[in-house]
Amino acid sequence: MSIIEVRQLSKSFQQAVKEPGLKGAMKHLFVPKYIDKIAVKPLDLTIEAGESVAYVGPNGAGKSTTIKMLTGILVPSSGTIAVNGINPHKKRMENAQQIGAVFGQRTQLWWDIPIVESFSLLKDIYEIPDTTYKANLDMFVEMLGMNEFIHLSARKLSLGQRMRADLAASLLHNPPILYLDEPTIGLDVSVKQKIREFIKKINQEQRTTVMLTTHDLGDIEDLCKRLIIIDKGSIIYDGTLEQVKRHFAKERRIFFQVTSPPPLLFTEISDVTGLKLDILSELEFSISFDRYQFTASDVVSRVMKYGEIQDFRMEESDIEQVIKAVYDGNLDLNQTIQV
Ligand SMILES: Nc1ncnc2c1ncn2[C@@H]1O[C@H](COP(=O)(O)OP(=O)(O)OP(=O)(O)O)[C@@H](O)[C@H]1O
Numbered sequence: 001m002s003i004i005e006v007r008q009l010s011k012s013f014q015q016a017v018k019e020p021g022l023k024g025a026m027k028h029l030f031v032p033k034y035i036d037k038i039a040v041k042p043l044d045l046t047i048e049a050g051e052s053v054a055y056v057g058p059n060g061a062g063k064s065t066t067i068k069m070l071t072g073i074l075v076p077s078s079g080t081i082a083v084n085g086i087n088p089h090k091k092r093m094e095n096a097q098q099i100g101a102v103f104g105q106r107t108q109l110w111w112d113i114p115i116v117e118s119f120s121l122l123k124d125i126y127e128i129p130d131t132t133y134k135a136n137l138d139m140f141v142e143m144l145g146m147n148e149f150i151h152l153s154a155r156k157l158s159l160g161q162r163m164r165a166d167l168a169a170s171l172l173h174n175p176p177i178l179y180l181d182e183p184t185i186g187l188d189v190s191v192k193q194k195i196r197e198f199i200k201k202i203n204q205e206q207r208t209t210v211m212l213t214t215h216d217l218g219d220i221e222d223l224c225k226r227l228i229i230i231d232k233g234s235i236i237y238d239g240t241l242e243q244v245k246r247h248f249a250k251e252r253r254i255f256f257q258v259t260s261p262p263p264l265l266f267t268e269i270s271d272v273t274g275l276k277l278d279i280l281s282e283l284e285f286s287i288s289f290d291r292y293q294f295t296a297s298d299v300v301s302r303v304m305k306y307g308e309i310q311d312f313r314m315e316e317s318d319i320e321q322v323i324k325a326v327y328d329g330n331l332d333l334n335q336t337i338q339v
Helices: 021-030 063-071 092-098 115-126 130-144 159-171 189-206 217-223 241-248 263-271 296-306 319-327
Strands: 004-016 034-047 052-056 078-083 099-103 177-181 209-213 226-231 234-240 251-258 275-279 284-290 309-316
Touching: 004 063, 034 063, 034 078, 034 234, 052 063, 052 189, 052 217, 063 078, 063 099, 063 177, 063 209, 092 099, 099 159, 115 159, 130 159, 130 189, 159 189, 177 189, 189 209, 189 217, 209 217, 226 241, 234 241, 251 296, 263 275, 263 296, 284 296, 296 309
Parallel strands: 052 209, 052 226, 099 177, 177 209
Antiparallel strands: 004 034, 004 078, 226 234, 251 284, 251 309, 275 284
């Protein structure tokens, strides 16, 4: 059985409609008006145990609303959710035992007590056996480099330290599922790397199922094979990251190194619509092209006509372009591929 099964899940919020200014506020007080804001349209989702899934989309797409329904914080407007067989909002306590959750913008740690004391409180709340607690604590302290701040209160921590402590706190009770909402937001490169390595290890070695929302493409590339893209409350793509790149990343670029300067080639290439030439040095240049218009061998043959190639390498466009196209509303999901 799949660890997360969602059928026809949707969520609408009532949003107040107010006219501007004091008059509008007064009017709303006596005759309140509301509209239904649909945050998540009926969607189906199946996640297998041990998967690591990125759930991405532009601002306001419905990512956090979905995660909040999965964690039991929000009650769905319609549909069903089974997380390890449990309905999260009906059995919140049971659900809490089997999930860890980190919301990048908030903390689950007690603000004024040392981190190690927060952990100890969580041990009691989740009734974690001594041996499990000690083994996990030692491993997390080591892997996340928490020794230097474990005796400080959450209030005194930097954002990167706080995120590491939050991540450890969410996993002390060995939950089979970990939800992460923007886990690396605002962090510097080295802390991001530490956190990514940690999540990867937990996923691979403990088979913890990870569902992650992020705007950071590095998180997706490093951590997730499967990508689900949500836009305006609907899932518009569900597949592997590799497939997304292959199917939707349109631009390719080939870098060439030639044995002697090829002036004729530069004129020829500049005249072809759809090919973009960048001269990098006397003997080095690149040609970018739309993979639906040209094949790589087309481009290489054109270059070979005018010069001797010493070396070349191809750069596929990265996932960033694809996600940007989704954000800009420009992703054509029906486009076909020229091989
Ligand atoms: N409590 C609420 N009341 C009213 N509308 C809400 C509420 N929570 C979310 N929404 C609306 O639902 C839509 C989806 O919001 P959600 O927070 O799920 O988006 P998101 O994809 O997580 O965006 P972001 O990347 O900005 O966090 C937005 O239009 C938002 O304004």
